[in-house]
Amino acid sequence: MKSTLTAVDVSAPTESSSTAVSWGPIVAGAFAASTLTLILMLLGSGLGLTMVSPWSGLSTSVTTFAASTAAWLIIVQWLSSAVGGYLAGRLRTKWVGVHTDEVFFRDTAHGFLAWA
Known part of the structure; x- marks a missing residue:
């Protein structure tokens, strides 16, 4: 009986040459957050100036002004x-062949990096 051996190609999984972090969308998200903060702060300062009156007794109390300012800053943030x-x-860049849990994690990581 004659036995024959054949060569079997075994390929090791290769890592992707691209990184999992896309810095362009992170910078764009940070820029959008900064721009929206600036716009909302300008709106809030305009609203705050309407609460103050130069005539005594016509403006809101300091407690009301401080509470509304704190609430507005939290909303803006x-x-x-x-x-x-x-x-x-x-x-971010679309990843092909990646499990959905990994895609969710990478999307979340991009959001956190934009906050930083």
Whole structure:
């Protein structure tokens, strides 16, 4: 009985030459967040100036002014961070052949990097 051996090609999995981090969308998300912050701060300062009156007794109290300022700053921070993180996660390069959990993680990481 004659046995024959044949060569079997075994290929090791290769790593992708591209990085998992796309810096363009991260910078775009950070820029969008900064721009939205600037626009909302200008709007907030305009609204804040309408609350103050040069005549005594006609303007709001300091407590009301401070509370509304704090609430506005929190809203501005949340909105700007959400928009910047969302854009960074959605504008990133599309990864083909990657598990959906990995895609979700990479999108989230891009959003966090835009916040930083």
